[in-house]
Amino acid sequence: MKALGIGLIGTGYMGKCHALAWNAVKTVFGDVERPKLVHLAEANAELAQSRASEFGFEKATSDWRQLIADPDVDVVSVTTPNQFHAEMAIAALDAGKHVWCEKPMAPAYAEAERMLAAAKNSGKVAILGYNYIQNPLMRHIKTLIGEGAIGAVNHVRVEMDEDYMADAEALFYWKSESVSGSGALDDFAVHPLSMLWFLFGHVEAVITDMVKPYADRPLKDGGRREVENYDAANVLMRLGGGISAVLMANRAAWGRKGRIALQIFGSKGSISFDQERMNEFELYQAEGRGTEQGYRKILAAPAHHPYDRFIPAPGHGLGFNDLKIIECRELIRAISGEPSSTVTFTDGLRIERSVHAMAQSFHERRWIEIAD
Amino acid sequence: MKALGIGLIGTGYMGKCHALAWNAVKTVFGDVERPKLVHLAEANAELAQSRASEFGFEKATSDWRQLIADPDVDVVSVTTPNQFHAEMAIAALDAGKHVWCEKPMAPAYAEAERMLAAAKNSGKVAILGYNYIQNPLMRHIKTLIGEGAIGAVNHVRVEMDEDYMADAEALFYWKSESVSGSGALDDFAVHPLSMLWFLFGHVEAVITDMVKPYADRPLKDGGRREVENYDAANVLMRLGGGISAVLMANRAAWGRKGRIALQIFGSKGSISFDQERMNEFELYQAEGRGTEQGYRKILAAPAHHPYDRFIPAPGHGLGFNDLKIIECRELIRAISGEPSSTVTFTDGLRIERSVHAMAQSFHERRWIEIAD
Amino acid sequence: MKALGIGLIGTGYMGKCHALAWNAVKTVFGDVERPKLVHLAEANAELAQSRASEFGFEKATSDWRQLIADPDVDVVSVTTPNQFHAEMAIAALDAGKHVWCEKPMAPAYAEAERMLAAAKNSGKVAILGYNYIQNPLMRHIKTLIGEGAIGAVNHVRVEMDEDYMADAEALFYWKSESVSGSGALDDFAVHPLSMLWFLFGHVEAVITDMVKPYADRPLKDGGRREVENYDAANVLMRLGGGISAVLMANRAAWGRKGRIALQIFGSKGSISFDQERMNEFELYQAEGRGTEQGYRKILAAPAHHPYDRFIPAPGHGLGFNDLKIIECRELIRAISGEPSSTVTFTDGLRIERSVHAMAQSFHERRWIEIAD
Amino acid sequence: MKALGIGLIGTGYMGKCHALAWNAVKTVFGDVERPKLVHLAEANAELAQSRASEFGFEKATSDWRQLIADPDVDVVSVTTPNQFHAEMAIAALDAGKHVWCEKPMAPAYAEAERMLAAAKNSGKVAILGYNYIQNPLMRHIKTLIGEGAIGAVNHVRVEMDEDYMADAEALFYWKSESVSGSGALDDFAVHPLSMLWFLFGHVEAVITDMVKPYADRPLKDGGRREVENYDAANVLMRLGGGISAVLMANRAAWGRKGRIALQIFGSKGSISFDQERMNEFELYQAEGRGTEQGYRKILAAPAHHPYDRFIPAPGHGLGFNDLKIIECRELIRAISGEPSSTVTFTDGLRIERSVHAMAQSFHERRWIEIAD
Incomplete structure (x- = not known):
């Protein structure tokens, strides 16, 4: 090529x-x-x-x-x-x-x-x-689920939290305008939704609550302006295969900087991951003697491809920007007609559809079903 | 006396x-x-x-x-x-x-x-x-909130997870019968509800999803019996003062043994606590130089009364049973007419009322308001 | 009886x-x-x-x-x-x-x-x-080592740290007088030594460094008095079976409250434990697929006897004082002529012998061999 | 230029x-x-x-x-x-x-x-x-120490552990030959030594113990060959200013992948850092009310320069390879005659001198003083 x-x-x-x-x-x-x-x-x-x-x-x-x-x-x-x-x-x-x-x-x-x-x-x-989703560990988690390492998944929780809107006295700016969207939901809940989509596919039904931690914010030239959208959103979800899920997104969560905490429960074990410690994940398997069962903290390693293309030694750590390099290569592979793993516009539209359903379910105060 | x-x-x-x-x-x-x-x-x-x-x-x-x-x-x-x-x-x-x-x-x-x-x-x-709620750290968290250490609370999450119902092939027993209740909700979600009640008071509105990770379970003498209640429940809540909250309870959560993970977000900071590590909690305060802001892991110490009545040195650790001793003394104080901190039958009924509203909101698939 | x-x-x-x-x-x-x-x-x-x-x-x-x-x-x-x-x-x-x-x-x-x-x-x-040593997890660690769960142990580290002498401007008191002993070494390093004795037996050779973080301390009535002993001690050790060990004890370690951090490395795995989180330990076993190897965090549970005598559910946590109850029962068993696990005066004298050899190795600036 | x-x-x-x-x-x-x-x-x-x-x-x-x-x-x-x-x-x-x-x-x-x-x-x-040493957090730790954030440093510990030599039955290869050096000491203890040099300067005196976890290893064509150097080394050190330090290096430490755990104790606080979680460090300051003192977990953020040149948001994480980019820019700055922070050959020789003194102190079983 x-x-x-x-x-x-x-x-x-x-x-x-x-x-x-x-x-x-x-x-x-x-x-x-x-x-x-x-x-x-x-x-x-x-x-x-x-x-x-x-x-x-x-x-x-x-x-x-x-x-x-x-x-x-x-x-x-x-x-x-x-x-x-x-x-x-x-x-x-x-x-x-x-x-x-x-x-x-x-x-x-x-x-x-x-x-x-x-x-x-x-x-x-x-x-x-x-x-x-390009994190080698995220891919490995998908592989583990596919292999049945934690059995049939039945329950998932994901929290996405940062604190860039947490300061109540920060000046009003465009992120708080309704024209920029619902707030936490479309501002950044799409990230955990991309993970859910990557791991579990279609979202079938949702009901959402959204809140404004702060009713108004100061203006530069004095006075205050009403906040028009929602810095936090909580969603009850049903995914395919009867999986129940909860999504929590809060861009006003003091202390959280890049948290995307994922918990996945299955019939034989569970997995947890937090983007703030993106080079490790935890795996619990209900196997072996009870006295030694526990969550295993697994550090990213060359065997979690393509970590090995960056570093040949385990536990040394990729960075956030490295994920973009992996994504870039997946894009090139897609262009070359090779198998690749990306979020295409087709996939992306499904993510946006679920976001819109979430907002609707809040405004109408009811469960919304989402067609696949 | x-x-x-x-x-x-x-x-x-x-x-x-x-x-x-x-x-x-x-x-x-x-x-x-x-x-x-x-x-x-x-x-x-x-x-x-x-x-x-x-x-x-x-x-x-x-x-x-x-x-x-x-x-x-x-x-x-x-x-x-x-x-x-x-x-x-x-x-x-x-x-x-x-x-x-x-x-x-x-x-x-x-x-x-x-x-x-x-x-x-x-x-x-x-x-x-x-x-x-008798944990000295839980009391201290209440004190901190009252003092405004994290500002006005606006968002709360609490997860209660254990895995005693996680084994899909464990024999059917009475906990899975509908006569014993809704499942996770009344079986043990009352514990985190007691914490929410202790810290924040009345629950104003709820909507709940409940799920059965396993449709049926084996019987001792062969065959299988349908599971009649719900091992996991997720609830969107509104507390007083506009606080949004999420309650998640799962008694089929492999790997969790005594988890009650509480996250409290306020306008000036946040607090987290996990009962599995009941002798520590985390506090984030948006104060001081940004380069040194972070969650502080605080170990239980004599200054967190009445830890000092058990141990005069910090970081040595109370046990679960010690909480009952504290509760016992509060009871004696109540009997003596002294100020005390307990969950009275009056308080308890409010907890149960919220549990019943949660179950109802699931069956009717709608938000339920709860009178104080 | x-x-x-x-x-x-x-x-x-x-x-x-x-x-x-x-x-x-x-x-x-x-x-x-x-x-x-x-x-x-x-x-x-x-x-x-x-x-x-x-x-x-x-x-x-x-x-x-x-x-x-x-x-x-x-x-x-x-x-x-x-x-x-x-x-x-x-x-x-x-x-x-x-x-x-x-x-x-x-x-x-x-x-x-x-x-x-x-x-x-x-x-x-x-x-x-x-x-x-009465902690059910400490006993279980001993069992695991005995079973070969981590192979032949070859290296051990133990850190004991508290901060009750960390304040440089705290008043001089008897703990800083030489008549009260060497300082950190005999004041509290005997605790980790009891663990090493419990798990590995005899200490064969030692060389020690001891230090005074603060040369003097204020007196109540003005003026200052020279500190006469050592708030921190570091020891290189050889245990039986060719095990190398390092002991670090510091009673002036700001932030540490009841830390006794133990790391044990063997030919097939490793174990770590910290008294500040006395209800959990970590186990790494070099087994199975590399992509899922990691430290397992194991919570204390009824199967770690005699935790079950206190609580029938895992992950709920014993406290420091509970260890004394276990010790008490071991004493009663010993009096009854039943098998028991305690530190007898015979064992205790060996611990004190090693402490004295450590102090000597510091003063003579050389390795000291200790007869069994 | x-x-x-x-x-x-x-x-x-x-x-x-x-x-x-x-x-x-x-x-x-x-x-x-x-x-x-x-x-x-x-x-x-x-x-x-x-x-x-x-x-x-x-x-x-x-x-x-x-x-x-x-x-x-x-x-x-x-x-x-x-x-x-x-x-x-x-x-x-x-x-x-x-x-x-x-x-x-x-x-x-x-x-x-x-x-x-x-x-x-x-x-x-x-x-x-x-x-x-190019990690923005390592630089920030140096700044904090310089500012007196933890007072006068009096005690330091550093552990460097990996497990690439931990498999006792891995084939003998050149790393176990004496011609390749002492083993853990020069193979990788130079890394933590570069940190100590960066933060504290000259090493004044050392005494070392080195051990062979495994006496021999299998050869490809059968039979076994004696291991000629030491996979683990422990060193008691004295740094300038009366700081006592302990260095532990083990390349046969099962479960450790890229651990460089640093603990620094001062008269007003302490700091800890672990390379396996290179995007965070912990800071304890003996300040404020006792009930809220604790280790603060601080995530890498733009204010920790030059993190901001990579990512404008906190908590997103640099990778190991990013450190090399920072080093590269420091080199270019040095070439341009601008102030820069690197390990020059002059500095490097001091690190090697201390390694050689450590090996000598082991062979001669005595403390070795190192001229500056």
């Missing part, structure tokens, strides 16, 4: 994260072609220039449409704010580019649907940046 | 636990009279005799009514199976005895109401054995 | 702890006679009286020799400061009493030798209060 | 790790020039070619002297086995190149001295790959 030409739109944290992945993927994995970093777009022309230099891209533009028109670009990384995802991804797909778009798809469900339609139309690869 | 004469009905684990407490309370606390262990009742006459000798009681009987008729008995510990609580507690109260009854009050709500009526009628002290 | 008559000398924390054990042992274990709490001695006559009432003893005296002369007393608990152990224990043994003496034996090695001689002479049971 | 031309010798794990760092350093930090990856050397010509392609180097050679002669190369990464370090590093320095050499310097102390002499002679930057 010839080298892929890469275009990157957006140079915030996720832009940098994509750039790091495109720079590293060949060195880490060896089994793909080294991508050519062709074109970088960033609204601010000066910033575009300096970021292109930093990130190693050949050309810079302040007009993302130029990038999409560039015949040397084969794949477009879309890392701009959520409201631009649909327009950019669709334009790229329509121009015959593969797309690697950051999550979530789009604030409006209809736009997400249009994105999927464009992807299908184009025949190109279109995936979303749900990198937590 | 003269020495209290004690009667104990029931000699299973909780009977023993009460006996240990009655034996130890004076030595531990010093500030109460040493109780006189007068009368022990146990259906099996021979066992009654040997247990009286073991537990240090003067008299033994196989007829609990004899114990209640004994004029030397001032307080009756009721530690028999739940179905007998109402009859015994009411008889004791009617006979003018104080009552220390194990939780929960009774399988039927109407019986619990009768128990409370009897208590009110008698003018005697009537409390329930919700010992987890 | 008839009921043992108990005498208790000393009513500080350890006196109370013995009293609690004597009060509870029959209720917990059932299989011993309920002891008769006969006589309590305490230098302060008034205190003696009130403590006798609190602890449940029939008689009180301010003259411990009266207690020893009491024919109703069969066993004497010696819980006074270390400097009185020898005189009291020897007197009790000479009077034909069994002795339960708190650790360590005596500040001077020669006195400890005299204690052992008196014990041998009397033919009575004489044990020391090394209660940490 | 113009772009540096990079030469890389060796393409094992460390070669890859250097390559990843050279590829990423500009994207991560922005404030350095993007290096030119010029020349890669690898004994196997075919492998050299494919690795050059994978790692993004322009030229490949099987003769490392060609690389050193390349005028386009400004900096040489030496990542070959230890025995080649001296020859290559010296040749590179003599040719006027800067050198980034993997640790340790060389098996023989005299060679390490020659390396330092060559570095001094050349006037070029010469550093060693001790990347653990």
